Amino acid sequence: MIRGILITVITWCLSIFVVHGQKPLNLYQLPTDGISHVQITAIYQDSQGFLWFGTVNGLNRFDGYEYKVFKHKGGDRSSLSSNYVTCIAEDKNQQLWVGTKHGLNRFDRNSQEFTSYFPDKNNPKALPGKNIEVLFLDKEKNFWIGTWNGLCRYQEQNETFELFLHDPSDPNSVSGDKINSIIQDHLGRLWIGTNFSGVTVYDPETKFFERYLHENDDDKSLSGNTIISMYEDSFREIWIGTFQRGLNRFNEKEKRFIRYKPDGQSSSIATNSVYSIMENMDRKLIIGGMQGGMSVYNRKQDTFTNYDTKGRVNIGGTAASVLCHYTLKGGEILIATSNGGVSIYDNFPSQFELYSHDPKEPGSLSINFIKETFVDKDGNIWIGTEGGGLNLFDRNHKKFKTFTKREGHSNALQDNVINVIQQDALGNLLLGTAMTGLATFDTKKNFFRHVYACRSIETETSINAINDLSIEQPQLFWIATDNGLCLYNERDEDSKKYLENDIGKVEVLKRDYEGRIWAGTEKGLYLYDPQRDIFKKYPLEVNQQNEWVASLFEDRYNRLWVSFLNDKLALLDKEKQKLDFVGVDRLVNVTNIIEDQSGFLWITAKDGLFKYELLSGEPYAQLRRSYNENDGLITTKFNANTASITKDGLLIFGSDQGLTIFHPDSIKFNPNPPIIKITDFWVEKTNTNPEETGLVEEPIDQRTDIQLNHEQNSFSIEFAALNFIKPQKNQYQYRLEGFDSTWSQISNIRRASYHEVPSGNYVFKVRASNNDGVWQKEPTELKIFVSSVPLWQNRKLQAITSVVVFISLLVWLYSYWSREQRTKKPASLLEDVKHTLFTRNSKPKEDNSAQLDKQWLERFTKIVEQQLTSKDFGIDELCRELGTSRTQLYRKVKEITDLTVFELIKEIKLEKAAQLLQKTDESVSDISFQAGFKSLSHFSKVFQEKFGSSPSQFRQK
Template structure:
């Protein structure tokens, strides 16, 4: 009955988490692999030492990571001061700051930081030899002794003398039982040593010199959940949690009874089996478990569960299925050692952009690498325009649905090249294309009407539609590449054309070139027009009066204008091609400029978007920048933040109603939630790792002088 009750509790928690995926943002992981210099992608153990260095024990060497570079330590045949063997299974830093390295087949070694070498304590049959050379776990007790768990049991090493004392693990009343293999070790906050083995759990009180043992008893639901114990951890309340090969057990404080949790395959939809637990770590109330099927996080208070497995379509998912080690450092950064996937890192201070790329072999993926436009659809879905056509992106599933559009233009390509998108007030999608005019699409029925260049009054005057804007009256302003602007009413009829070469009855003169790159309606109802090479025009629609701004009359830094924005205070921001950002001052009629010399990482501006807090987000020829309201302090984001390496596209940007922002480029698109971005106020400590004189490292002498 107890087992059934516990399972149902876990089952209901899992269902709660899975049916409400939007309740909390999922963690985003970056990977450190052999591409970044790791010696192997199979990582068995991770620790961060008191100097701030992160150590990775792999199946082919020990790796030291200083946040920038990786140093690899491997066995050198004939060199007794090198790592004794290359497969590292366990790591531990003692109270004196010494790093202990447990290997598979090479026993245990202590690392000398000053001399950058290793001292090995061998296994063997003689005096002061370890009982086995496969070291599964290392810990320290309150007296400074080193406890070493290996396949033949446990030994206690006194570092000052080198004396080795075996610690017996003979199960009581089981004298004929085979010698158990040590699997893991843990020192709790009460200075007790916990030892996990292939057949049970031991607890040793160092001060009282008393030992208890706990075993799995088939049929006894209050006993340890399985024979084999892989990992042990303590929560903030002092409770001990045990990861086994058949679930998770928690020993009830002050008792010898256990509560066991299991999650079998198929018991909950979309949740993989997680009964084999390699590693446990705590992040406040979150219990983080490394399993054969990814990372499982269970909140101790609410019971909510989330699972992270191989990334699949998630750019920042895990790089492998099996997570062998979970380490959470004092700053709250997660380091996950995986089987064949390297190290996965979750850094709450690292702001990451979601990134979607195309794959020619993915029938439900992005249809083309070059992303040119976005429009918001129903239920949070996003229409995405590319040089390969139109599709609908589901942010929950990361899947795309192709929206077929066939051009009636003679000699048209099979796939449309989409340049611009606008969703109207009446939920009609306008699709501007290169060479194939304008499509007016019903998003529900997928039916559409195409408008092309023609000689009739109701025709467009060009087929290249570079930008569009719907005004508050429901009119659609359509910017072309060379022929100015076509204005359509709410019924989709062309009513007026602003063009540098008026010929038809409904044509009006546009007093600058017709290469339109963006259109904006300001709070006063005036239309601002950005051109390529002609500066900016402001049109008073009621009077038909134009005001022209260019480099010669208004301090505009460049007449090639890519994008326009009116911010919350009514200021007009203009992104230029090569001149940075120009901000219009209404009182003076002049522009002030923000450029690379002010911290902008590139002067070619593709799109400017304002978030609900007033922060401006700018896609550039390379990278993304943000500008804080008021102070105009600039922050820059690049590839380490998940931003695509290639150029962003002119005008390819959108803010959704829920605040998410999208930017399209030559290699897919990025999107993000600005409200989830944080400011890192942590001041890192400085660690001197080397002194170089004339390109030669200078080592300190033993006395501390050079």
């Protein structure tokens, strides 16, 4: 018994150790502003790259920035059949299907309408049930629908459904009709999870069904019969999640199941109801469920590490529920939780190691505020802190050994604030403190010795605050203090040399490749003049208001980089004696500069950590990537001059939140260039389309070209890169070919605006990069045609050609008058137009059918004529009046008249205008309005095209 208790205690301690050693998952939430409801029930990424979120109150399309909402509208048969969305998928033709609690829907991207499917008792090939729970496209491109009244397969040819129903008398049938989930394994078999009836495995080749059920007397059977999730992992093992009965792993060879349930231990799974099973890029299984957050499976130890829905390690207690998940094409995982909304797990985990003080952990960092980091000749990492003394980091065990001030111990550290750490020729550490001057530390004997290295010449008082050290020769080094500089000889303390320079506080010292000493001070940059034995201010030909130097660094090309306090970073041209800000002018308040073993600069600044590629000429450096808290950094506010590098390439940075250590080669990035879509188009700041009616047959993201008249030559175009990992880091470049001479680059603004674009053909091109600077190779294009200004509106041409036009008009009028005398005008122009519309290219029909079409066309014409002056009347209202859908309307008009809906409406409007011109004395402007035209110029243009004369000339005839 004692042995058993001991084993239990050891196991518990090991589990606690494992939990403490785990890193948090890198999760961050997508925005929820604009979404129809925060409770997400389904997630899908379509073939075009858009995200679709199903909720309990509508369907949402997300482009990374904004949501477009689709909802059920009472009486509108082309809207979503129900607002409670359960599942979303595409078929082999990339048509989007949406399952709801009340019907199945197919979405038409062009018309933005839904076609709904419901059960029909009189049709054996209809959908078996209205409650749709799962949509699944198998490897053979068969589209499966799971309902709570049976399973079916969609037959595209005749838009019917092949049913697979439970038959109590037939063991070779699905085990139950309440279908919850479907997956396909590597052998092509379908695994069908049901409510109350276990799992059925269907082999499409043999047409054979195999059932797996829970059996009370068999602990190797399924743990429960209500299956709510299934997954085949990369090791080709099937995992099955149940409702309130835990997780199951299927052993294919033995045809048995291994069960996982919460058992009170921190290493067990956190939930009994498994809603979600997924796998990350490290091939680790992630389990989500009711009030259990997420459990990450350790395959070697057969244990779980539990996390809450914020990605934090969850040692015990309940957490919010994971409702569903979806893995994007780029490998990112989207997770919907009961907290509301969707969190994204980028699946490219950051390799930043973060170390901070933990009062419960004796081996943690002594204090979070880091003043200095230093790597000695043996590769040991030393950390100087603000109040926590000196720390030695044990890389193997991830532990810290601390040396702090101890009263009454002369050989101990006397100051807990360590500003600078160096190493002398004997291997001893040189420690610059804030209050007790210089100290040396014999690391082999653990012996500290304090030396008052500098003394003020004016006051004869000790200078205790030391900011930096630079070794001149063995046991001879420069000391930077708040009161200037001094040269200290370690072998002879009385040989201190004081410098009579009014240079103020010295922040940093740097010895360049030529052996010259540079001092960065509060009054500027100084260079040591050995001939005169003074530090001379280095003249800088630059308008630099703030001369306070914060840091100095010399790169592999022997160029000196200088950062100024609360200002920009610059490169020093030693020959021209000036600073050059070219290439890195976006960096402000630089605190650290260091070069890695691959020749990249790593710079900490105001907005985070930046990786630059060093270049030999101008530009001197090119930004490759930036990092902030979303990338796993504990903070973006790093303390000045706390960067160092180990022999094997580890980079170390200190902040007031702890220590950051990483290897540049271990940081993974997002390699997937984004898809970019044009999401909206404005004309003169009004969200409209260039059609005269304000309506189009397809949305802007489905179009490849657009036509504008000359009055619509000021417009804006909105676009979105469909990269959902930190979309705020996306970059854009755009150009209107034929108008712009160069590409414009923007980041947060996703809009291009153009004003008074001349008539002509243009191509708008836009491309984007993802959060890691990976650019789309081929830009997205939209062809734009701006028509010419009509002659009668071009004032310059009017002035030049007025005489010619007048003479030509007289000749034309005489010719037209002569022709009119020889021809007979039709009795009724309206009847002539209708007759032409009805007979042109129409198919032969029975007399009754033709009569019905004629009546329908007259009804169509009457409705349009009644609403010509209505601003709010559009295609949706027309469909409602006719009792039809958009798709049916387009099809009917095309079949009868061989015209589009918009062409037919334009014909009716023109005929109405012709009648008014013949029968009334109203002005042309008033008639244009009454006929439904918004623009007089546009009315005149299309009227001329239709009747061969202007409205005024037509009236005169």
